[in-house]
Amino acid sequence: MSKHIAIYISNKENKVQLIKRITAGELIPELVTLKGSIFSEITLNRFIEEEMRHGRFDVKTQTNNSLKNSSEGERKRALLNHILTESNPDYIILDNAFDCLDINAQKQIKTRLEELSCTTSIVQITTRKRDILPFIDDVFTLETGVFKAFKSHGDLVESSKNYFIEALPKPLILNLNVFNPLISLKNVTIKYGDRPILNSINWDIKPGEFWQLIGPNGSGKSTILTLVSGDNPKGYQQDMTLFGIKKGSGETVWDIKKNIGFYSSEMLRGFKRKDTLESMIISGFLDSIGLYKYPTDRQISIAHQWLKLLNMYHIKDKSFQFLSSGHKRLILLARAMVKHPPLLILDEPINGLDDHDTKMFSELVNKIAKESKTAIIYVSHRKEEHIKPDFIFELTPGKKGSTGKINNSFSIN
Numbered sequence: 001m002s003k004h005i006a007i008y009i010s011n012k013e014n015k016v017q018l019i020k021r022i023t024a025g026e027l028i029p030e031l032v033t034l035k036g037s038i039f040s041e042i043t044l045n046r047f048i049e050e051e052m053r054h055g056r057f058d059v060k061t062q063t064n065n066s067l068k069n070s071s072e073g074e075r076k077r078a079l080l081n082h083i084l085t086e087s088n089p090d091y092i093i094l095d096n097a098f099d100c101l102d103i104n105a106q107k108q109i110k111t112r113l114e115e116l117s118c119t120t121s122i123v124q125i126t127t128r129k130r131d132i133l134p135f136i137d138d139v140f141t142l143e144t145g146v147f148k149a150f151k152s153h154g155d156l157v158e159s160s161k162n163y164f165i166e167a168l169p170k171p172l173i174l175n176l177n178v179f180n181p182l183i184s185l186k187n188v189t190i191k192y193g194d195r196p197i198l199n200s201i202n203w204d205i206k207p208g209e210f211w212q213l214i215g216p217n218g219s220g221k222s223t224i225l226t227l228v229s230g231d232n233p234k235g236y237q238q239d240m241t242l243f244g245i246k247k248g249s250g251e252t253v254w255d256i257k258k259n260i261g262f263y264s265s266e267m268l269r270g271f272k273r274k275d276t277l278e279s280m281i282i283s284g285f286l287d288s289i290g291l292y293k294y295p296t297d298r299q300i301s302i303a304h305q306w307l308k309l310l311n312m313y314h315i316k317d318k319s320f321q322f323l324s325s326g327h328k329r330l331i332l333l334a335r336a337m338v339k340h341p342p343l344l345i346l347d348e349p350i351n352g353l354d355d356h357d358t359k360m361f362s363e364l365v366n367k368i369a370k371e372s373k374t375a376i377i378y379v380s381h382r383k384e385e386h387i388k389p390d391f392i393f394e395l396t397p398g399k400k401g402s403t404g405k406i407n408n409s410f411s412i413n
């Protein structure tokens with residue numbers, strides 16, 4: 001019978017190193033002689049790079065789209081299919097396999113993995129306790145590089161402390177020019193080629209409202225975000241009013257973008273420079289990556305208030321690159337918020353975070369919602385127990401594209 005293990009880790013652990021130790025047989029000695037495949041974000045990015053650089057489309061998606069043009073969930077499903085059908089491995093390492101996947105996709109993959117587990121060893125790495133596969137009994141944790149048996153789900157006591165005590169820093173300028181609604185989409189209908197994506201979406205977002213946008217993989221969540229942020233050329237044929245400007249009335253992209261603070265976990269890849277935490281936050285005032293202008297004393301003072309709120313003032317001169325993934329996100333969230341934009345967009349912001357850092361990040365989002373006048377669109381697939389939105393906008397796919405409905409209570413997982 002094949003052996004399966006799960007390793008439940010925090011974001012502080014070095015995953016590349018961990019995967020090397022697994023393939024070297026540290027936990028399951030037999031693996032050294034077996035053929036393995038790795039299902040991870042890194043593998044996926046390699047295939048996308050192959051598409052872009054060499055025009056090689058090895059991984060086939062369900063929609064026949066390229067990986068690059070596919071949604072996050074579609075990519076993951078395609079990669080798993082590819083690994084299972086093309087490489088027929090003896091063992092498979094799953095690195096945070098359920099991130100970005102909707103509830104149905106998770107169920108399908110779990111069933112497939114359970115079937116597979118009769119013939120193939122599964123090594124699951126996860127930062128979320130709830131994702132541990134039910135058929136795996138041998139669960140380990142990793143504490144500063146040392147493997148330990150994770151005995152029961154009660155092993156880690158969830159901390160109930162509040163991370164952010166200070167009040168949210170005030171804006172530099174009070175924006176009195178607030179549009180109501182901030183965003184208005186009327187019968188928005190989008191197709192890519194012949195494929196309908198959105199079907200008659202009606203959605204108004206008013207100042208200060210906290211929305212969660214949910215829907216299964218490929219239902220059009222990112223498409224809506226690109227419409228709202230003025231990035232999607234298909235918006236020109238639609239009836240949309242963004243921050244008081246009718247779409248297609250001669251506005252520039254900047255007229256829209258200056259009203260939006262944005263954070264997505266994909267942004268972590270974009271910031272590879274060695275800026276200090278202080279300059280990362282100040283750069284939010286200047287809409288730049290890095291600082292090319294001298295900030296004003298007031299901007300510096302507000303950045304310091306944010307650093308104090310985040311409990312990182314004492315390391316303000318440290319390089320952003322040395323922070324943990326959880327702390328990087330707090331800094332990027334503060335950067336998106338320093339100007340108190342009318343709208344803050346958070347696109348799958350906790351992807352890849354561990355349980356502790358998810359709670360910490362969510363607490364800051366809830367605080368922003370409570371203590372500022374900024375409206376929030378928070379995109380995610382799953383119910384996140386720590387997030388407390390006022391409303392949910394739910395996309396449901398159909399033959400003519402996804403329709404949208406507003407829910408006040410929700411039951412997704």
Ligand SMILES: Nc1ncnc2c1ncn2[C@@H]1O[C@H](COP(=O)(O)OP(=O)(O)OP(=O)(O)O)[C@@H](O)[C@H]1O
Pocket residue numbers: 063065069070071072073074100192197215216217218219220221222223224
């Ligand atoms: N540029 C494009 N060309 C063709 N099809 C596209 C393009 N961009 C998106 N799509 C398709 O539109 C559909 C909606 O994609 P979108 O990324 O908006 O979904 P999503 O709800 O954000 O999905 P996920 O939760 O998996 O990230 C998908 O089937 C995707 O493949």
